[in-house]
Amino acid sequence: MSRMTTARALIYETLETTQEHMTAYQVFDAVKPRLPSLNMSTVYRSLEYLTHEGLISVADVGEGMPIYEAVSNTHHHLVCEGCKKILIVEHEQVKGFFEKISQEYDFTIHTNHLILFGLCEKCRRAKENQSEELPKSLHP
DSSP states (O other): OOOOOHHHHHHHHHHHHHOSOBOHHHHHHHHTTTOTTOOHHHHHHHHHHHHHTTSEEEEOOSSSSOEEEEOSSOEEEEEETTTOOEEEEEHHHHHHHHHHHHHHTTOOOSOOOOEEEEOOHHHHHHHHHHHHHSOGGGOO
């Protein structure tokens, strides 16, 4: 049986207090001053343990490396493919979707973390303005 080591506790505390999405490298940089003996392999093992215990969640938001966050309330993400901004969608807003899928497909959902990729309002407008500036022959 594994235990909550000093490194695990500090990593969890960091994720819980920042309440932000962090990569393993960002976690390492945040915890290292408080635990000088910390190395990246310990960070990865600790993140894996904390994820397995359900204390943190891990997600791939298209950045090439997973992000981690403390599990405080169930929520979902909208990821802008333009500026990489991550917006939070509260679970109550999509709860009905999960229930409908579960009933319609007679499917028990274990992972209820939704990540949708698209364009935020600012990037969508910029793309529309850019498209309007193209000569008519180059419009898609």
